[in-house]
Amino acid sequence: MSKYTIYNASEWNLDRLGPYLSDVVHEMGRLADRFPGDVTTAALFQEFLSGRKTLWLILEGDRFVSMGMSSIRTVDATGQRIATLCDLAGRDVHNYAAELCAAVEAWAEQQNCGVFAVEGREGWKPLLAQYGYKPFAVLYRKTKVEADGNIH
Template sequence: MTYTVQSTASWSIDQLAPYMSDILGAMGKLAKRYPKDVTTGALFQEVLAGNRTLWLVLNGDAFVAIAMTTVRTIDATGTRIFTLCDLAGRDVAKFADELTTAMEDSAAQNDCSIIAVEGRTGWDKFLKPRGYKPHAVLWRKTR
């Protein structure tokens, strides 16, 4: 089978239904990993509200992962930034080419001149070979 990355932005609820348990499970994993940042409900609400685009990674018809993206415009310059802000699932190395291609194509369709990825340092292994470079560091201290 081949991996496909599909935006669900125009999908009906009936199209999403077969994957809903997997989608919520993946969102739950993100919420568990980042409990001070997100909840499953908040992530799902962001998709429902149209603030994030939900992408499904499938192997044939089998669920593999979700990705979520946003597009924002910098008020001061008008620069549009396409951001991969969430990714949860398995086998990322196996679908990294398909994921980055889908993101880059969508960024071009949305007139975005910058593609950003918010993620763990472990993503270096699939981003750097595809031309992505670290841009900034986020420092945190949890009390």
């Protein structure tokens, strides 16, 4: 039996979530630092508060380990619903990956999603392959660098 438990914290009231809020905000900040052109701490927190993203807590007993966020989108052309684990920050992902995949997939099925996806670094490929995930598309980017050396 795993020592890690995965919780859909979007179902929690603020009193229950309170002890973990500083850890959650800290990890959101780490994501913002790592991807400054894509997210901010405030934007991630607002996506959770507004209900646009579901917040997942990974705990070892009562101790915070990691947080994740997922979203659901509907493909306009087909009506297909896709649940995506789109943000994950913390530690020890290899130790709870099976439980996290199972929890998010069960939640996605309850939300009538027929596709489960994960957005992540290429380094996740071997780990995710163990749980049936395969690359589907590749996102290519080119960043515009201005004459002042800043990225805009």
